[in-house]
Amino acid sequence: MGALSGLPGGPYGFTLPWVLWLLPLALLPLRLKVSRRTGLPSLDAAPADGLSRAIGLGLTLAGIIGLAGLILALAGPYRGGERVTRIGIGAQVSMLIDRSGSMNETFAGRQPSGEEESKAAASRRILRDFVGNRAHDQFAVTAFSTAPMLVVPMTDRQDAVRAAIAAIDRPGLDYTNVARGLGMGLSQFGAERPGVSRVLLLVSDGAAVIDPRIQGQLRAAFAKLRPNLYWLFLRTKGSPSIQDKPVGEDTPQAAPERHLDLFFKSLGVPYRVFEAEGAEAVAYAVQQIEALERDPIPYTEVRLRKDLSALAYALAALGLLVLTLGKLAEADFSLRPVSASPARETPAGVDARPRASDRRAA
């Protein structure tokens, strides 16, 4: 396969490049004419005419285009597939979703019954809309409970992301291990890409103590990637708020949410926390996040290989159409046999042919 790169619009190529060796044939119309030739004693008899010359030139050109188009079409031209990088509005969003058992409960802390929906179901509904809203966002979904689970790596295939989000209301398990979840959520951002705004969206209904050793690693990762951090805290009614100081000793074990918040604040990255006590509050929080994250992001689009032979055939058809029209427009300048009719008393020079006179009369 021959490929011509460096042309604007991507690499072009031909399926059968050797057919292009026939291209010189396209110059044949310069030598050969399709029209029937009519002998004339002298070309001087025909007056010079610009329109005729233009038509002659046009027909020659049409012949060249027709032949060249056919040969090009036979060679099978195509524009190769490629990845195009464009700039859109959006961000890389790594969603870190709590899958602990408590997410299965409603905001009231009960098992959902009737029309009530669990925290997981509500966040699923709202996050799904979030994903669909903007075309050029990239998402990664990580779930965590005791151990983090990579659900979808960073991708712009929003169908996959939506499918992953649709799965987060499966009954959750066990405890909340935020530290490892954060680690995996951060790792989803992948290699450093300049000019990309990153968002780490933590959706959880509780917190846990982060081991001081792991805290150091997380700090390093946050410092390196510098994501905007949003914590969507789905608070069960009656449970302590982030700001609430515990009654007793203020230790991470006693108030893990408050200390996680403090930890996040100490990271030095843009950070906001949304405390949601119901589905509406969650939706509001998501809207806030959406509004905040409006930065340009380069995204790649895969352009498929495109067959251009239809174009070449169309070109050939155009040329052939013009030639056919030229052929149809050919005059009946046919060489008629000498009429065998006896000489009549018409003065020489007066046209005695009925056909021609009919045509003139018409």
Place this chain on the structure above:
Amino acid sequence: MTAEGGGEIVYLPRWRPGGSRVGVHRGRDAGGTGTFRDQVPFLRLPDARRIDLRASLHDPFEGLQVRRFEARTALECWVILDLSASMRFRGAGDRMRLAGQLCEGLAGAATRIGDAFGLMGCDERLREDLFLPATRRRAAALAVAGRVAEVPAEGRGAGGVLEAARLLAGRPKLVFLVSDFRWPDTLIEEAFRALALHDVVPVLLADSAEAEGLPAWGLVELDDLEGAGRRLVFLRPSLRRRWIEREAERVAALRRRAAPYARSPFRLADRFDADALSRHIMTT
């Protein structure tokens, strides 16, 4: 002079041919029997058989008058035929066939009345394969004239006409210059000048397909028979009008050019019509 219906060409020389060969044309010289010409004194023509008694008695000087009669003389009728490639044209009629019919007609007409018929074909030079010295033998003349339609016409020009004109020395002759006159202007001029001594009838071979018979609309790829190339022409009423005007202008120019040296050209188009030719020769 005419025979076999109306298909015979009749011609009349513009001058009184000299010479002693007996024919049918009114000669320059007197002699023999026939049409009365004039009276001369007996001493000028001592022919006692033709003493005109009535004129002699009228003569106040009492001289004897003798009647003179016009001699009937024969002349030579020549055809100089253009064999350039443009003569190959076949439109409404086949040009070479027309020329052949004309030559046959002239050969028949000339030899029937005792005139000699000669034929010279020429393209760039004199063509040896179509040459007939003036002959009064009907069979020989007709045989060569009959070959005209089959002779290949491939020449690129008609310069041989001047050569042919040089060969036609001597007494004035009746010369039919048969061509389509697709010649350079200088050649036309030179040819007429070279033939000025003779009684020249230019026969312009034309074809309605070249002019009046052109289709009003359409594309035509024209191919010059003399190898001047090809050209695509988009015929339309305006161009057709210009074309026909151009042709008419060409014929008019030929007529102007011929006028000082020859009779006005006879336009032979599509069909050979002996009567039309006869009328033309008798009236010009």
